[in-house]
Amino acid sequence: MITAGIDIGSLSTKCALMDEDQKVIGFDVVLTGGNNKAATEEVYKKALANAKLKRSDVGYVVTTGYGRENIPFADKHVSEITCHALGMHITNPEIRTILEIGGQDSKAIRVNEDGHVDNFHMNDKCAAGCGRFLEVTARAMGVELGELGGISEKSENTVKISSTCTVFAETEIVSLVAVGTAIPDIVKGVHNSIATRATSLLRAVGLSGPLGMSGGVALNSGVVKSVEEALGKEVYIVENPQVRGAIGAASIGQRLV
Amino acid sequence: MLQETIGQERQIQYQNLLNLVGDQRQDTDEDKPLLKASQMRSIINSHRMMQAYREGSRVAYVSEQFPSEIAFAFDMIPWNLESMAIMLAQSVDVDRVFKLTQEHQLSRDICSFLRGPYGMMMENCYPTPDFVLTNTQPCEGLSKVGLISGKGYKAPVLALHAPNSIDEDSLSYLVKQMEHMMSRMEEDLGIEVGPDSLKSVVEYSNQAREYYNKTVQLLRSNSLPDVSRELQEIFGMNYFGVKENARICKVLYEEAMQLAGKETSKRKRVLWIGQVPEESHEILQHMREVVDIVYWAPLWDANMMMLDEKDPLKSIAERAILYHWDAERTKVETSQICEDHEIDGFLIANVWGCRNVMGISQVLRDIANSKKLKHLTISIDLVDRNNYAFNQVKNRVDAFLELLQ
Numbered sequence: 005m006i007t008a009g010i011d012i013g014s015l016s017t018k019c020a021l022m023d024e025d026q027k028v029i030g031f032d033v034v035l036t037g038g039n040n041k042a043a044t045e046e047v048y049k050k051a052l053a054n055a056k057l058k059r060s061d062v063g064y065v066v067t068t069g070y071g072r073e074n075i076p077f078a079d080k081h082v083s084e085i086t087c088h089a090l091g092m093h094i095t096n097p098e099i100r101t102i103l104e105i106g107g108q109d110s111k112a113i114r115v116n117e118d119g120h121v122d123n124f125h126m127n128d129k130c131a132a133g134c135g136r137f138l139e140v141t142a143r144a145m146g147v148e149l150g151e152l153g154g155i156s157e158k159s160e161n162t163v164k165i166s167s168t169c170t171v172f173a174e175t176e177i178v179s180l181v182a183v184g185t186a187i188p189d190i191v192k193g194v195h196n197s198i199a200t201r202a203t204s205l206l207r208a209v210g211l212s213g214p215l216g217m218s219g220g221v222a223l224n225s226g227v228v229k230s231v232e233e234a235l236g237k238e239v240y241i242v243e244n245p246q247v248r249g250a251i252g253a254a255s256i257g258q259r260l261v
Numbered sequence: 262m263l264q265e266t267i268g269q270e271r272q273i274q275y276q277n278l279l280n281l282v283g284d285q286r287q288d289t290d291e292d293k294p295l296l297k298a299s300q301m302r303s304i305i306n307s308h309r310m311m312q313a314y315r316e317g318s319r320v321a322y323v324s325e326q327f328p329s330e331i332a333f334a335f336d337m338i339p340w341n342l343e344s345m346a347i348m349l350a351q352s353v354d355v356d357r358v359f360k361l362t363q364e365h366q367l368s369r370d371i372c373s374f375l376r377g378p379y380g381m382m383m384e385n386c387y388p389t390p391d392f393v394l395t396n397t398q399p400c401e402g403l404s405k406v407g408l409i410s411g412k413g414y415k416a417p418v419l420a421l422h423a424p425n426s427i428d429e430d431s432l433s434y435l436v437k438q439m440e441h442m443m444s445r446m447e448e449d450l451g452i453e454v455g456p457d458s459l460k461s462v463v464e465y466s467n468q469a470r471e472y473y474n475k476t477v478q479l480l481r482s483n484s485l486p487d488v489s490r491e492l493q494e495i496f497g498m499n500y501f502g503v504k505e506n507a508r509i510c511k512v513l514y515e516e517a518m519q520l521a522g523k524e525t526s527k528r529k530r531v532l533w534i535g536q537v538p539e540e541s542h543e544i545l546q547h548m549r550e551v552v553d554i555v556y557w558a559p560l561w562d563a564n565m566m567m568l569d570e571k572d573p574l575k576s577i578a579e580r581a582i583l584y585h586w587d588a589e590r591t592k593v594e595t596s597q598i599c600e601d602h603e604i605d606g607f608l609i610a611n612v613w614g615c616r617n618v619m620g621i622s623q624v625l626r627d628i629a630n631s632k633k634l635k636h637l638t639i640s641i642d643l644v645d646r647n648n649y650a651f652n653q654v655k656n657r658v659d660a661f662l663e664l665l666q
Binding site for chain 2: 070083084085086123124
């Protein structure tokens, strides 16, 4: 039976379709926008089209992410922490610690050899250190989100950016831009700021074994490099990191049917 | 202040209270009968509140775990500053109070269990006190709110300072403070409280403890979530020393006896540590669908302690020290609670700005880790909803519940 996993996040909604052999046979990503039900319909249709399947071909749907409980056709909803752990485990069973940075939260997850969550830790009080933080800071610098990784490589004199509050950081960046600070130095400072928060989470959860990264922010090579520098450890970036939660959800579906 | 003037003030304050918290949120959407003991407590609480606003009543603002026996020996109504914040939390107009505190530049980073009562005093909702009686632990911040309220109402503030260790010196230090406190109250009130008053109060306190302890015993091997909640309420009300409380405890024990063994399905047990929300709070409702919640505070050793009727002040002093969150004692005591109550996980609720829970949290997480128990620390605000978003917390709680299953 084919199962679908749909991860309805604050920034983007992801869908993955999986067959009985736990193979991903189709996926897609759309922006969530203001209507997560509409985004879910859209991404589901797109993923089905990619896999050349019809809705009736799917036997079980598991939703995850912040909007997981709003989807009427879901058979089950599961937290994204459990889903990311399984989504990573399917392709990389050697990974024991996962850093997942999504739109509005970041998580450090410790997994056991079966892909089950042993422990997790999440950011608190502010979105500093998350995807939204990158979005806000990129806007303040006038650069595209997708360009941040490449820009940060050109940094020569990295500045320190607040890691406590997104709004404080934005104010800081606006001031730095105003006095002519080189954009790559600010971008690298932003990435280091995210890495500072991430490493605290990872150490709180107990960093052990190989470390993998999932979530949309894993696509930003600058953040990955800053995390590696902060930890002195290699970070494995899984294929399609932003879809791992949806893949984990689809895998839970396979275990349940 | 003249009693007549106080009486007039209290009439206004009572109206202010009704205006502020009269419109309460929907209590609960769970359709379940209340325990008899809970119904009794609700009636007694309402009666106590009404009495506190009457002319001629003696009212003492007290902080958490203040030895209420002292207030009762003086025929005073203890007005628990922190517990009143939970009543505020249920009000639909709660924002008004917090807006007022912000207008007076009280930082939102301060625990809402302190800001709430402070705001209610600013709204002139609390009855004018005759005394403010505080203790410095476990929350010295609350003791400071007590000091501020004493200044505001021009009421004498008498504070107990509880040392950390239990030995003859520290006990005698605390006993002397209580003796001084009582003689000062006698002086100000122009009355003499003989040993018989304290004796009868201590007898009632012990009667209640006897049933309370027996109920805790039943909780160990039986799934009694409502009983656990009621113990939390009784602990929070801290009404030990009056006949009514002894009756509530007796009725609760009898109900627990009847319910014991009836619940056969063995669900996972989560120890709720830290401040506790109102019973109808969405986090509790959400968790109750999956696990049994056992509350930490009512199970502390200090709550089980019977007072020495021949030397009550010394045993009250010992209990006051036991209420201190000494790291080593907390470790031993909480480990024992885990074993006695077969706990599967900890939920540590850290209310924004509560440095006491934040301070002891690591000790508690270490206990959980050493016992291989799952644990989750959540930062929440149980009174000021501007500081909290259910969906954000729920996400963590859901993952924790999945971990437990």
